[in-house]
Amino acid sequence: MKNLFLTRHAKSSWDHAGLSDIDRPLNSRGKKAAPFMGQLIHGKADIPDVLISSPANRAFSTAKAFAEIFGFIDNDIIVNNTIYGAGPYQLLDIVKDQDNLYHSIMLFGHNPTFTTFANMLSNENIFNVVTCGVVRIDFNVQNWSDIDYGSGNLIYYEYPKKYAKK
DSSP, X not given: OEEEEEEEOOOBOOOOTTSOGGGOOBOHHHHHHHHHHHHHHHHTXXXXXXXXXXXXXXXXXXXXXXXXXXXXXXXXXXXXXXXXXXXHHHHHHHHHTSOTTXXXXXXXXXXXXXXXXXXXXXXXXXXXXXXXXXXXXXXXXXXXXXXXXXXXXXXXXXXXXXXXXX
């Protein structure tokens, strides 16, 4: 059994007009949502074996918040440059290339690719993986290389507003 977590970066700031897209930081809402979601996933006893992040500031900052909750250090986060700007086929290549010693991996990245990828893997219809949303998909395989589109089972889709006080 392999478990894949797709985590969209937390809400980013658009306050710095001269900043490139890859350098945009988290805004105040994102800085609150990332540790909240990390704690939520940790509370489910869902601690991945490895964290792999886009190099974008907002994605890596989200990964750092989760890493702290999970007991990882910043150096434990693998930065994969391909995730930034990747399409679903490139993400599938990243997943298939993982070491089989890992039973679970968590990717940190971007939309619209993460929504498309989650739906293609699980044959579900998530309309939109929102900022700091976490999708867990399980695969009844022994090797990451055996994962393909439609071979996964959506276990959950969690997101911050689902837990907002009304």
